[in-house]
Amino acid sequence: MIERQLWHPVVAAMHLRDEPVAVTLLGQDVVLWREHGHDGHAGVVHAWADRCPHRGARLSLGRVLHHLHGARLECPYHGWQFAGDTAATQGHHGAPVPVGRCVHVPAAPTFEPPPAHCAQVFDAQEHHGLVWVRLERPDLTQVPASLAQPPGFEPWQDPLWRQLICGPYEVQTSAPRLVENFLDLSHFGFVHEGWLGARTHAQVDTGKVDEGAEGVRAHECKAWQPKGYAGAEEGGWVVYRYDVPHPFAAILRKDATEGDPVSNAIALFIRPDGDDRCTAWFAMATLGDLSDDEELRAFQDTVFAQDRPVVESQQPKRLPLGKDGPIAEVHGPADRMSSAYRRYLVRTGISLGVC
Ligand code: FES
Numbered sequence: 001m002i003e004r005q006l007w008h009p010v011v012a013a014m015h016l017r018d019e020p021v022a023v024t025l026l027g028q029d030v031v032l033w034r035e036h037g038h039d040g041h042a043g044v045v046h047a048w049a050d051r052c053p054h055r056g057a058r059l060s061l062g063r064v065l066h067h068l069h070g071a072r073l074e075c076p077y078h079g080w081q082f083a084g085d086t087a088a089t090q091g092h093h094g095a096p097v098p099v100g101r102c103v104h105v106p107a108a109p110t111f112e113p114p115p116a117h118c119a120q121v122f123d124a125q126e127h128h129g130l131v132w133v134r135l136e137r138p139d140l141t142q143v144p145a146s147l148a149q150p151p152g153f154e155p156w157q158d159p160l161w162r163q164l165i166c167g168p169y170e171v172q173t174s175a176p177r178l179v180e181n182f183l184d185l186s187h188f189g190f191v192h193e194g195w196l197g198a199r200t201h202a203q204v205d206t207g208k209v210d211e212g213a214e215g216v217r218a219h220e221c222k223a224w225q226p227k228g229y230a231g232a233e234e235g236g237w238v239v240y241r242y243d244v245p246h247p248f249a250a251i252l253r254k255d256a257t258e259g260d261p262v263s264n265a266i267a268l269f270i271r272p273d274g275d276d277r278c279t280a281w282f283a284m285a286t287l288g289d290l291s292d293d294e295e296l297r298a299f300q301d302t303v304f305a306q307d308r309p310v311v312e313s314q315q316p317k318r319l320p321l322g323k324d325g326p327i328a329e330v331h332g333p334a335d336r337m338s339s340a341y342r343r344y345l346v347r348t349g350i351s352l353g354v355c
């Protein structure tokens with residue numbers, strides 16, 4: 001399964017603090033935990049299989065310890081302690097141990113656990129305000145180099161822009177269905193009437209769509225919106241750019257124009273929990289928007305609440321890629337981005353959330 005070799009967002013970085021957090025990624029139960037930071041910096045994050053190698057209890061029910069020899073995760077059942085990055089030593093000899101190794105068995109304090117007494121450890125890193133995890137190292141003959149890292153999102157690093165995370169939104173559908181919804185301009189006038197569109201102005205222009213190994217790009221996409229720009233009294237046409245740099249991520253950008261001083265970039269990042277459920281965040285970056293963070297979040301929450309019942313109603317929950325058969329879907333001229341996205345999933349060899 002190729003998606004095990006890709007980075008996926010698993011939790012907002014700000015929501016991973018002193019307590020372990022349990023998530024499901026691609027059907028795998030994962031425990032996330034964070035070491036204590038120093039000097040105002042957040043500590044290192046860890047992602048392990050959420051299963052103690054001793055008797056299979058959930059490590060996420062345990063707690064994070066800050067021991068003399070570094071950070072450890074303690075199992076809730078028999079209190080075995082497993083080493084974090086800075087728990088570099090074990091037992092009385094002070095030998096270095098790898099991350100995930102059991103370093104203390106309270107019922108037998110002089111026992112030195114052998115290498116097999118180890119949690120299953122995954123790669124983890126922080127990026128764009130989220131923690132990202134991959135379950136396997138990539139085979140670069142199968143995975144494009146552009147997917148060896150989490151997708152780029154430059155406005156997140158720009159000190160002139162304001163950044164915030166919206167979500168998590170837990171959704172009972174597949175990650176590909178949610179990406180397609182994000183790329184779809186022609187639902188604005190119906191699902192988001194009065195907010196992002198109007199049924200009296202339902203026509204859209206899908207612009208120019210480019211497809212390559214690195215994903216899908218579309219520019220000059222136009223939709224009519226009831227407020228053409230922040231502070232506008234009247235509706236107007238808005239021009240967007242879309243970028244799909246990862247099978248389960250999409251970025252929308254709207255640049256400031258003469259009459260509209262606001263630039264926005266919104267990245268949809270999705271954790272594929274399983275074939276028919278996922279968890280999403282929006283990483284938003286904005287320049288020139290005068291509303292505060294809570295107002296921006298409330299707007300995104302409202303728009304998402306409008307999308308939710310419709311995307312959760314779509315059958316099948318997995319995206320049908322087949323051209324024939326009982327679950328084939330038909331396409332209209334405004335679905336060019338969706339068709340390009342489906343071809344990208346086929347090219348990348350994605351099997352999760354598609355049929
Ligand atoms: Fe984890 Fe026994 S099951 S310590």
Ligand code: CO
Nearest residue numbers: 181191192307
């Ligand atoms: Co929508």
